[in-house]
Amino acid sequence: MSTSRTGEDYINSLRDGRAVYINGERLDNHVDHPAFRNAIRTVAGLYDYQAANPETMSFRSPGNGREVSFAWQIPTTPELLKKRAEGHLAVARQTGGWLGRSPDHVPSALVGMMAGIEVLEEYDSKRAAALKAYYEWARDNDVAMTYTIVNPQGDRSKDVGEQGNKYHSLCVIDEDAEGITVRGAKMLGTSATLAQECFVGVQNPLKPGDEDYALSFAIPMGAKGVRTLSRRSYEAAASSEFDYPLATRFDENDALVFFDDVKVPWERVFIYKRPDLVNSLFHKTAAEALMNLQSQARLTVKLQFLLGVARRVTETTGVINFPPIQDILGKLAAQAMAVEGAFRSLANDPTRRGDVYVPKASRVYSATSIGQELYPLFVNEIRGLVGGGVIMLPSSVEDFANPEMSAMIEATQRSGATTPLGRVKLMKLAWDALGSEFGSRHTQYEMFYSGPPFVQHMRCFGNYDWNASTSMVDGILDSIQLPAKA
Ligand SMILES: Cc1cc2nc3c(=O)[nH]c(=O)nc-3n(C[C@H](O)[C@H](O)[C@H](O)COP(=O)(O)OP(=O)(O)OC[C@H]3O[C@@H](n4cnc5c(N)ncnc54)[C@H](O)[C@@H]3O)c2cc1C
Numbered sequence: 161m162s163t164s165r166t167g168e169d170y171i172n173s174l175r176d177g178r179a180v181y182i183n184g185e186r187l188d189n190h191v192d193h194p195a196f197r198n199a200i201r202t203v204a205g206l207y208d209y210q211a212a213n214p215e216t217m218s219f220r221s222p223g224n225g226r227e228v229s230f231a232w233q234i235p236t237t238p239e240l241l242k243k244r245a246e247g248h249l250a251v252a253r254q255t256g257g258w259l260g261r262s263p264d265h266v267p268s269a270l271v272g273m274m275a276g277i278e279v280l281e282e283y284d285s286k287r288a289a290a291l292k293a294y295y296e297w298a299r300d301n302d303v304a305m306t307y308t309i310v311n312p313q314g315d316r317s318k319d320v321g322e323q324g325n326k327y328h329s330l331c332v333i334d335e336d337a338e339g340i341t342v343r344g345a346k347m348l349g350t351s352a353t354l355a356q357e358c359f360v361g362v363q364n365p366l367k368p369g370d371e372d373y374a375l376s377f378a379i380p381m382g383a384k385g386v387r388t389l390s391r392r393s394y395e396a397a398a399s400s401e402f403d404y405p406l407a408t409r410f411d412e413n414d415a416l417v418f419f420d421d422v423k424v425p426w427e428r429v430f431i432y433k434r435p436d437l438v439n440s441l442f443h444k445t446a447a448e449a450l451m452n453l454q455s456q457a458r459l460t461v462k463l464q465f466l467l468g469v470a471r472r473v474t475e476t477t478g479v480i481n482f483p484p485i486q487d488i489l490g491k492l493a494a495q496a497m498a499v500e501g502a503f504r505s506l507a508n509d510p511t512r513r514g515d516v517y518v519p520k521a522s523r524v525y526s527a528t529s530i531g532q533e534l535y536p537l538f539v540n541e542i543r544g545l546v547g548g549g550v551i552m553l554p555s556s557v558e559d560f561a562n563p564e565m566s567a568m569i570e571a572t573q574r575s576g577a578t579t580p581l582g583r584v585k586l587m588k589l590a591w592d593a594l595g596s597e598f599g600s601r602h603t604q605y606e607m608f609y610s611g612p613p614f615v616q617h618m619r620c621f622g623n624y625d626w627n628a629s630t631s632m633v634d635g636i637l638d639s640i641q642l643p644a645k646a
Contacts, residue, residue, distance in 0.1 A: 164211035164218050164227040165302050167204025173304070173356050174200065176382030180353055180415075182390040195393030196353050199411050202255060203304065203354050206263060209254055217247055223300040231264035231454070232299035234271055234516055241517045244268075244450075245507030248457035257462025258410035258602070260455070260609055261351035266305035266359060268450040269442070270295045275516040276445025280430065283437055291430040294378055298357065306355035306381075308346030308417050309363045309442065310611070311373070320366065320373045330360065330419050331372040332433070339425040340432065342375065345418045350609070352388050352415040355381055363442060363611060366435035374438040376431035377424045385422035390415045394598040402557035405589045407598035414601075443619070446518040449506075452528050452610065453519050456503040459531050459606070463496035463538060469590050470542045475577045476586055477549055485545065492541055495534060502527040522623035529616035535606035543594050550591040554584060 171191060180190040190196050210217040210229060218227040231248075235241040251262050273280075274295055280288035298305065311320055311329035320329050327333075330344035349358055361376040379386060395411035398404035431438050442448050470489060474480040480489075506519035506527065552572075559565040560581075573580035593599050610616060 163225075164214060165207055166211055167201070167206075167208040170204050170207045170304060171200060174354070174381075176356070176380065178382040179387045180390060181387065182393060190353055193396075195390065195396040196413060198395050198408055199413060200354055202259070202409050203263065203351075206251060206254055206259075207302075209251075213250075216243070216250060221300050223296050226300060226302070228299055228302040229264060229267060231267040232271065232295075232302070234274055235510075235518070236515050238510060238517050241510050241519075242507050245453060245457060245503070248454045249461060252458040252461035255410055256406075256465040257458045257460070258406060258465075259351075259412050260458065260605055261306055261354070261412055262454075262458070263302075263304050265451055265454045266307050266355075267298070268454050269307065269359070269447040270298065270305075272447035272450035272518065273441060273445045275450070275513050275518055276447070278514075279437075279440055279444045283431075283434065287430050287432065290427050294428060294430070298378075304354065304356045305359060306349040306351045306357075307359040307361065308349040308352070309359075309361040310347040311362065311364050312345050312347045312416065320364065320370055329373055330375065332375060333372075333421065339423055340375075340377075340429055342377075342419045342422050342424060345416055347416065348414045349388070349417045350414045350605075351412045352381065352417055353390060353413045357381065358386070358417060361431075361441055362438045364439070366438060368435060370435045371433040374431065374433050374435040375429070376438055376441055377429045379419075379422060379424055379428065383422055385420040387418040387420055388415045389418060392597075394596070394601070397597065400557050402585070403588055404592050404596060404598065405585075406592040407596060411598060443521075446513055446516065449519045449521055449524045452524045453503075453506050455610065456499070456506060456524075456527050456531070459535070460496070460500045460503045462602075463499055466538065466542060466593060467492060467496055469593050470545055472586055473542075473546045473549065473590050476575045476583055477547065478576050479545075488541055488545060492538060495538060499527070499531065499534070502530065522620070522625065525616055525619040525623055528610050529613065529620055532607050532610070532613050532616060536603050539594055539599075539603055542590075546587075546590055546594070549583075550587050550595065553587055553591070 174191050180187045182195050187193055191200055214227050217230055219230055219233045221228045221232070230244055233240060233244065235244055248264055251264050255262065273291060277288055277292060280291055314323040314328055323329065327344040330342055330346055332340050333343050334341040346360060352358065357378055357380055359378050362374060366374050381388065391414050393411060393413065394407040398407040401408045431441060470492060474485055474489065479485045502523065506523055509520065510517040511520045554569055559569060569584065570580050573583045575583045578586065
């Protein structure tokens with residue numbers, strides 16, 4: 161029998177007395193609240209899927225012998241990196257790619273940090289040991305994690321400490337023999353309400369003088385003083401599963417996380433007061449490489465899902481056989497296949513970092529950057545294909561219960577490819593994917609989850625093999641001589 165954790169075990173782990181705020185109130189029980197309950201059950205389904213598929217979805221932890229997610233396994237062979245990539249695809253396929261922070265994302269960052277632990281060891285062997293011990297504990301317990309690694313937006317033209325309030329961004333206010341006390345906010349934790357633990361860091365550039373803000377640590381979401389301020393819940397706002405088939409299942413939530421004098425024990429502090437080091441934890445280790453392997457698997461699946469929407473809609477509206485429509489569908493298919501190709505190159509053509517096989521950094525940043533730019537264009541092309549069919553729809557599922565309205569729906573929602581009911585269901589799903597508040601949030605997510613686009617471009621600039629390009633140009637230039645003087 162598998163010793164993997166089950167969905168029920170995961171759900172119970174979230175009943176930790178945490179402070180979640182939404183719509184003007186602090187909740188006593190967010191796990192069963194209409195704002196979060198379905199998304200939590202969707203993640204629970206992923207744990208049940210893992211337990212049912214141990215060969216591909218888990219491995220035996222060297223720490224306690226328990227079956228835990230493949231995402232905690234350090235890829236010490238090329239085969240393990242491939243297994244990991246296939247695992248990410250399998251997770252993403254369970255949700256059509258609509259969960260960014262499925263439970264295989266943040267563990268990937270921690271595994272990447274283990275692959276580059278020397279970055280931390282050079283700074284302080286105690287802090288490095290704390291991170292390693294935390295990784296092992298989280299792995300052995302298959303902990304569900306989020307991360308908050310960006311400071312609140314505020315005024316980006318000003319430094320972190322000059323936002324008019326010292327505690328606008330999270331900073332340290334005290335330390336003693338047991339640990340540190342922190343106060344202030346982190347911008348967003350996607351899935352913060354669905355996670356047990358939060359990894360905290362800083363991706364924003366810091367400078368000397370910003371020491372108090374240069375922190376990385378991990379904290380239980382139920383720890384005293386941790387406050388989760390949820391954005392509007394699309395799940396709660398959705399009138400029914402029929403009307404919003406995606407928002408009702410996959411609204412993974414995003415929340416500002418506020419730290420109200422939270423005590424963090426030293427064994428959970430990984431970087432302390434080092435502005436020069438804190439964002440290296442992600443890009444100088446292999447954290448970004450491995451967490452973005454998951455992101456690219458998810459994007460691959462999500463684009464495939466959207467292609468399914470585009471195909472079904474164009475069949476339903478009868479335009480599928482028009483050459484200009486096939487031209488667009490073919491172009492979208494080419495783009496989706498290129499994204500899949502980029503993802504597969506991350507898994508199949510790795511680089512070695514010590515004993516660990518990880519995706520090449522230049523390819524990771526390239527794939528992430530292309531994804532940021534492509535996603536809104538891809539969605540827009542499909543919006544161009546669906547026309548007003550996603551708006552010409554019954555107001556809600558309740559219209560079907562009224563015989564007069566149901567007869568009009570029957571008479572007007574015609575299609576050569578499906579029934580009126582089938583057409584309404586499809587168009588509702590298409591709108592949720594492309595244009596509803598849930599769908600629009602996904603466009604914003606793809607554009608920004610990995611940081612603003614210029615940061616990815618700068619990483620590509622820094623990691624591209626410019627010499628391979630310039631040497632060809634220089635070769636030609638060097639071969640050209642001025643004609644000999646007569
Ligand atoms: C849906 C969603 C989910 C998210 N989930 C998470 C999460 O789970 N964990 C987490 O830590 N973060 C998360 N984030 C936050 C994300 O990391 C940030 O949105 C991202 O880093 C960009 O920061 P920002 O939103 O403050 O935008 P900004 O950095 O303010 O950028 C806004 C615009 O200003 C431009 N700009 C900003 N600074 C400069 C500059 N110096 N020079 C030139 N142009 C500039 C940018 O290019 C961009 O066009 C999420 C964001 C979204 C939208």
